[in-house]
Amino acid sequence: MSSQAPKTRNRILQAALDLLIANQGKGVRMSDIAKRAGVSRQALYLHFQTRADLLVAATFYLDQQKNIEARLQPSRSANNGIERLDAYVFAWGNYIPEIYSIAKALMAMADSDEEAAKAWGERMQDMYEGCEAAVNALHEDNQLSPDYTQQTATDILWMLLSVRNWEHLVMDCRWTQKKYLATIKTMARRILIKT
Amino acid sequence: MSSQAPKTRNRILQAALDLLIANQGKGVRMSDIAKRAGVSRQALYLHFQTRADLLVAATFYLDQQKNIEARLQPSRSANNGIERLDAYVFAWGNYIPEIYSIAKALMAMADSDEEAAKAWGERMQDMYEGCEAAVNALHEDNQLSPDYTQQTATDILWMLLSVRNWEHLVMDCRWTQKKYLATIKTMARRILIKT
DNA sequence: CCTTTCGCTTGACACAGTGTCAATTGACAA
DNA sequence: TTGTCAATTGACACTGTGTCAAGCGAAAGG
Numbered sequence: 001m002s003s004q005a006p007k008t009r010n011r012i013l014q015a016a017l018d019l020l021i022a023n024q025g026k027g028v029r030m031s032d033i034a035k036r037a038g039v040s041r042q043a044l045y046l047h048f049q050t051r052a053d054l055l056v057a058a059t060f061y062l063d064q065q066k067n068i069e070a071r072l073q074p075s076r077s078a079n080n081g082i083e084r085l086d087a088y089v090f091a092w093g094n095y096i097p098e099i100y101s102i103a104k105a106l107m108a109m110a111d112s113d114e115e116a117a118k119a120w121g122e123r124m125q126d127m128y129e130g131c132e133a134a135v136n137a138l139h140e141d142n143q144l145s146p147d148y149t150q151q152t153a154t155d156i157l158w159m160l161l162s163v164r165n166w167e168h169l170v171m172d173c174r175w176t177q178k179k180y181l182a183t184i185k186t187m188a189r190r191i192l193i194k195t
Numbered sequence: 196m197s198s199q200a201p202k203t204r205n206r207i208l209q210a211a212l213d214l215l216i217a218n219q220g221k222g223v224r225m226s227d228i229a230k231r232a233g234v235s236r237q238a239l240y241l242h243f244q245t246r247a248d249l250l251v252a253a254t255f256y257l258d259q260q261k262n263i264e265a266r267l268q269p270s271r272s273a274n275n276g277i278e279r280l281d282a283y284v285f286a287w288g289n290y291i292p293e294i295y296s297i298a299k300a301l302m303a304m305a306d307s308d309e310e311a312a313k314a315w316g317e318r319m320q321d322m323y324e325g326c327e328a329a330v331n332a333l334h335e336d337n338q339l340s341p342d343y344t345q346q347t348a349t350d351i352l353w354m355l356l357s358v359r360n361w362e363h364l365v366m367d368c369r370w371t372q373k374k375y376l377a378t379i380k381t382m383a384r385r386i387l388i389k390t
Numbered sequence: 391c392c393t394t395t396c397g398c399t400t401g402a403c404a405c406a407g408t409g410t411c412a413a414t415t416g417a418c419a420a
Numbered sequence: 421t422t423g424t425c426a427a428t429t430g431a432c433a434c435t436g437t438g439t440c441a442a443g444c445g446a447a448a449g450g
Contacts, residue, residue, distance in 0.1 A: 029437090041437095042439090050438080237410085237428075238428080240409070240410080
């Protein structure tokens with residue numbers, strides 16, 4: 001068993017990520033990835049079933065690199081609901097823009113590929129559960145605005161985290177990352193928390 | 196000049212819309228559209244430059260059919276800012292889910308096609324300008340929450356209108372259209388309007 | 391030292407889908 | 421009758437994904 005094998009696999013994933021980011025997730029061919037990774041096109045199919053398979057793997061590889069677990073830790077270990085909410089928004093609010101290009105590519109693929117859709121859905125589910133936990137904490141603190149049910153609150157937080165996806169539709173980009181973070185944080189507090 | 200020409204063109208557009216909606220915007224081939232329209236595949240290229248061109252045209256054809264202008268009228272002619280905002284949210288909030296499948300297809304194309312991206316951007320711009328008008332009306336009524344600048348308010352309304360795009364990522368659809376409308380209306384009021 | 395194994399390469403090919411071209415048909419109008 | 425024009429037919433080029441068979445080189449194990 002050689003130690004080369006995983007190296008090549010990771011080189012491929014890294015090449016895929018590089019290209020996806022550089023090209024904003026569009027028009028990245030298998031041959032491009034192979035070229036960048038310094039392997040033959042056919043080698044990609046030795047490591048991954050399909051293109052979708054490769055790109056899904058690349059996304060999880062990125063998650064790992066970007067240490068999303070560690071980023072979410074502050075939210076999990078926060079002392080109260082508000083802190084937890086802020087930490088949650090901070091973690092995802094920073095993360096989403098970083099992985100945006102790749103997420104976009106994966107979403108596009110999820111539209112046409114069953115397997116990619118499934119993997120992506122699971123990843124979203126994780127995000128959703130963390131969100132639920134943050135809102136639950138507010139509930140336990142009795143800080144939730146009375147005219148919002150727990151479910152509605154969760155839905156709204158979902159909305160807050162969703163906006164990034166539409167950015168590219170606006171002709172001139174109106175959002176800086178800092179403004180984006182500040183806005184969703186304020187919104188989340190305003191909507192969810194008692195005044 | 197025969198009257199057949201526009202008829203065929205419209206039959207093609209209608210066929211494209213039918214298929215896009217039926218297949219949720221994915222996997223619709225030129226040959227499928229041609230078959231449904233009862234014309235040859237090559238005929239499509241007599242009326243439209245490319246696939247992207249056809250689908251963009253189909254979207255505007257849909258806008259026309261769905262009478263978006265009439266729907267937005269109540270917002271334009273509202274007596275005060277709040278009515279205007281509500282009418283605006285109502286109009287787009289109902290419209291977006293109706294055209295969702297096609298919008299999705301077009302967005303996907305906008306990612307890879309320059310021309311489609313341009314057409315889509317212009318359409319979004321229209322939406323944006325109506326949004327600005329609604330928020331301006333609130334401003335004139337002096338009903339805008341003091342700690343939000345006009346620009347921020349507009350951005351937020353953008354967010355409100357954006358959520359639909361992510362729905363398909365959630366495994367089980369948590370949003371009914373009614374709930375969607377009620378939520379964004381309440382959100383818009385809460386965020387924008389003085390209490 | 392020879393042999394097997396394994397990761398990867400090379401080159402060829404099937405297949406689907408878009409877009410193009412040239413020649414032809416068929417109807418309607420001058 | 422003739423010209424025009426929409427649309428048809430069949431063929432083809434091109435791109436990108438995925439597959440297949442044969443071969444190669446290096447490292448491991450006898």
